[in-house]
Amino acid sequence: MDNSSDFDKLANLQRPHKDMINIMPLQTGSILTAAARRALVEFGDGYSVCDFCQGRLAGIANPPVNKFVEQMLPEFLGCDHAVLTYGARDGIFMVLHAMTKPGDVVVVDANRHYSTAVAAERAGIELVPVPRSGHPDYIVDVEAYAELIRERKPAVVLLTYPDGKYGNLADAARVGEIAEAAGVPYLINGAYAVGRMPVRMDALHADFLVGSGHKSMASAGPSGVLGLKTKWRDVVLRLSAESKKKEVECLGCTLRGVPLATLMASFPEVSARVQRWDEQVAKAQRFSAAMEQMGFSQLGEKPHRHDLMAFETPGFYEISQRVRERGYFLYKELKERGIWGVQPGQTRALKMSTFAATTEELDTVLCAFRDILAKYS
């Protein structure tokens, strides 16, 4: 079989849009810092972070994984212990797998990520949703956790903070108070919070907090962090009977390579940027207001408190119904204008993030939307 043409493609992989303005929610929080780009090249080879490993990933002193995991991350997350994971979903599965048995119930916000449901399926547990209000704001009334906890006696309660569809920030501290009063361990999925905005496990009365390196910590993926209270350490981070240096739920070691190097290299800048979160919120609100002036409606909480936003864009949908490219016209028009992140084909509602773009770049995006509407009107 002649693979040469396919092989040529594999050996020359490229991202054509890499210098464009990026508004894709999945990507805006994980654009590498300059330090991470250097670490990427330095630690590209497999098992690169394991040069000086003595048998325990979190014990490695060079690069200083030990200080990062055992001191810096706990301080940053407001937790007692931290552990490296492949991502938020993997941290969630670790917690659910360790803290529940098949058939158990977990109470979870209706805005939870799909991967929470998949992790629950893998652990053999039932998710019971805390309802959300309907269109257009999709708000989870966190007081409803209390009744569901009484009724269903969950092994764990979980909140997605913020959710990945609307960027709504439910009252995570209130859920913590309710869970604490009921004596139920509380897990926060902070995939879109940790590394973007200030978030501390202790302040939110949580038992567990997961974050995502490749979503919000300026890191290559797969990478993530899990913070937890000391009281759960022997459950979730229980050591193997086989190897006393290895955690069972981590299968021994997790990030054996470059994503750990980028996570660490970006950490100083990530620590600093969460302190400037108010600027991000202002940028998001200004963008949302401009979008609404254009006739689009922002879904989710208003005023919005996160860079991740969804808009209903009937003007674009209407155009898609009468142009040759159908829904793809918008993707194409934006790409021509150097704007990346609207899914090809999407026009009815657009999910975007203002996190990575500057105010000037967001003006370019707004201008582009105006131009495109005008061009097809």
Place this chain on the structure above:
Amino acid sequence: MDNSSDFDKLANLQRPHKDMINIMPLQTGSILTAAARRALVEFGDGYSVCDFCQGRLAGIANPPVNKFVEQMLPEFLGCDHAVLTYGARDGIFMVLHAMTKPGDVVVVDANRHYSTAVAAERAGIELVPVPRSGHPDYIVDVEAYAELIRERKPAVVLLTYPDGKYGNLADAARVGEIAEAAGVPYLINGAYAVGRMPVRMDALHADFLVGSGHKSMASAGPSGVLGLKTKWRDVVLRLSAESKKKEVECLGCTLRGVPLATLMASFPEVSARVQRWDEQVAKAQRFSAAMEQMGFSQLGEKPHRHDLMAFETPGFYEISQRVRERGYFLYKELKERGIWGVQPGQTRALKMSTFAATTEELDTVLCAFRDILAKYS
């Protein structure tokens, strides 16, 4: 708190030995190809491979993940279906978790990796070992699988091929015949085989084959592959009730970032290098013979058929007993000679791999060993 000095370190992570001759078994198979180094820089950002995702990692057409996963990997592994994982251990856990229930038995070679035992603990199953001969060859008599299968009725049998301690290649095809005759699914841990040497799941009568990107496929980590037979697809790759595009045991998607790009970019060269495996075996045997001439004894099978080897080195141990640096003298002496991979402190027995070094570089290593012995004699 003033983090500035720690932060400076994180922002300037370096690998001081990166241009040295590398004989560390963990690392010799995952030094990136030039193509992978380009892909690394191109796809460094988080979620970079997901630019054009329509909801299914293995369905992405740009970069051509779909062709890689659905066509190239199955051809390469000799399997019906392939799936991307975080590494060999993660593939093993996926299989064990899907194919067994807590309390089940898995029959496994006594040379299995520690992570196999940890994966079994996580899945709540019992490992029953097929014994190995003792010192110095540690050979697993694969015929013993038959009796243990009759006695213990395992849910799965597993073979480590080769093992990671001695580089012994047990008769994997014979285990396959035994398992097939007994109707027991058969999983091969090929972490040190896939990407180094020719290995095909079908030829070995196996049901599952796992490989490791960061051990043997010239890829950044964490990354791995799992090949399987069609008959197990609906068990191990069962789809989520929540999201019909997502596999439960993958928690939806696995390699959401740069390790997938390096795995793909190196694949053409990896495909080619396994065809030159006889050269690697010759290099290993020549190295082993020279080590034995120096008074060291190779452990494991002889003649050796893999680049991963362990040697008893009493001459170095004897020196360590009378020098100021104790066991660290050897690490230091080798480092000064530009040789990387012997664990600091090790002298009694050394594990090494001849895979990445050229014949000339291996001569440098042999010379260094001779020089060091002479220097301290």
